[in-house]
Amino acid sequence: MPIEYTIDHEKRFVHARVLGVIVLKDIEDFADAVVAQDALTYRKLFDASKGDGTYDEQDVMTLAARAAAYASLAKRGPLALIPRPGHNADLARRYVNLGKFTGQAQIFDSAEDGLKWLQAQPESER
Numbered sequence: 001m002p003i004e005y006t007i008d009h010e011k012r013f014v015h016a017r018v019l020g021v022i023v024l025k026d027i028e029d030f031a032d033a034v035v036a037q038d039a040l041t042y043r044k045l046f047d048a049s050k051g052d053g054t055y056d057e058q059d060v061m062t063l064a065a066r067a068a069a070y071a072s073l074a075k076r077g078p079l080a081l082i083p084r085p086g087h088n089a090d091l092a093r094r095y096v097n098l099g100k101f102t103g104q105a106q107i108f109d110s111a112e113d114g115l116k117w118l119q120a121q122p123e124s125e126r
Contacts, residue, residue, distance in 0.1 A: 002051065003030045007039045008074040012077070012123060018051025019086075024059040029116045031066060041124040047082045047111045053091075060091045060098070067099030078121040079105040080114030 003026050005016035014034055034040060055063075070076060079101065083092045089107065096105045108114040 002026055005030060005033070007034065007037050007042070009037075009087070012039075012042040012055065014039050014042050016044070016046045018046075018048040018053075021051070021052045022048075023055055024055050024062065027055070027063055028066070030065075032068075033071070035070065038121055040070060040076055040090050042077045043118040043121060043123075044077060044079045045082075045111060045114050045118060046079065047113065047114070049082045052084060055091070057091065057094070061108075062094050064098030067095070067101070067115040071100055075124045076101070076104055078118055080111075080118050081107045082111050082114050083107065083111070085109070 002018060002020040003016055003020045004019055005014060007014050007082070016030060034042075034044070039048055042096050067076075079096075081092045083089045096107065099105070106114070108117065
């Protein structure tokens with residue numbers, strides 16, 4: 001799988017890294033794993049700075065609709081997104097806007113900045 005991730009239940013933290021080229025199904029599978037492992041409320045760092053995607057605006061709309069639906073399952077934890085430099089930042093912004101994150105998601109230029117922001121965020125309640 002081109003998305004490598006760990007879900008740390010003790011720290012209530014999800015760290016995902018894109019390694020290679022991903023498609024819509026890869027992101028859906030990752031999101032399903034987060035929900036299945038009851039980690040939706042955890043802080044999440046999604047680092048795509050070294051990967052690439054073959055998804056388009058329609059795929060982003062599909063993912064954003066899924067993210068908005070997840071909001072009805074539980075309060076979502078903060079999400080830090082790190083797109084590949086010079087690529088997909090517009091799609092990441094669109095995902096955040098359409099996914100109804102209401103300030104719970106931010107886009108960063110580096111994983112370090114994203115992690116720093118996540119650590120300053122309060123834990124989400126279940």
